Amino acid sequence: MSDIKMDVVSPERVTQTAVQLAGLMIRTSNLAEQHTATQKIAPLWQRYFAERVQTHRDGQLMYGVYYDYQSDMDGEFSLLAGTTATEAQACDLTLIAGDYLKFSAQGEMPQCVINLWQQVWRYFASPKCEYQRCYLTDYEVYLDSHRVEIYIGIKPLT
Template sequence: MKVETINELKLVYGLTIRTKNENEMNQETAKIGNLWGSFYSEVAPLLNKEELVYGIYSSYESDHSGEFNVTAASEKKVDGTEAVAIEAGKYLVFTAQGEMPQAVIQVWTDIWNYFSDEDSEFKRLYKTDFELYDGPNSVKVYIGIQ
């Protein structure tokens, strides 16, 4: 992991749901899987193969226990998508490679473990976090930090 600074706000376009972690642990109330299913069936076919795909976490109600928005997005605006901002700021970047979605699940486990440690060097902002899928088997997760 490393610290990166994003100097300018960036707009991406996608489909959004509102959820919370507690709901995502239960198959009956989980929404993120269906969000990605809709993105790949409705939006992805309209994108170029080189188009980067993002998962944006924003509008946090509080911390990891509150509600937040999740947006499956790309840099290209297509019909039916809405703009979401990736905020400028400091991010701690975690990377993973391997078969999806297992690789992204593993990197989020690493993130939870890191920020659960009270001695962690960095503290989460709970403002904007995002996943950048920069290859078919590669993801970088940017966690906003103080």
């Protein structure tokens, strides 16, 4: 297994504009994802690679967008696996504009993104964390086959 390099000590705060996306969608929970019989995320990505990746334009990024949260990371949520919508595609989801914290990692997929999510959860569970998740939209951007960024929607500081 290759080394996984992460920048989680100090994630970068960024402001995201709205982005129209097209892709495949499922509804699941983190609890369901812990059991092979109820997992939906891995089969969604397998289906996406089988049906959609070959239609990507050069340089077009892949997104994994988490949205429609029932409550927080313990409730159900929806996931879109996709890319930016083109003129020929209908928009399936609009990425919500707003403030996000960006976490970055590189390494062997899918373990790299799994490890990065664990770092994200630890970051927000830390008593030193000054941000709160808003649970509206979070997303992954796959820069290439070994680099991923996770963007977590945050509430404004008060």
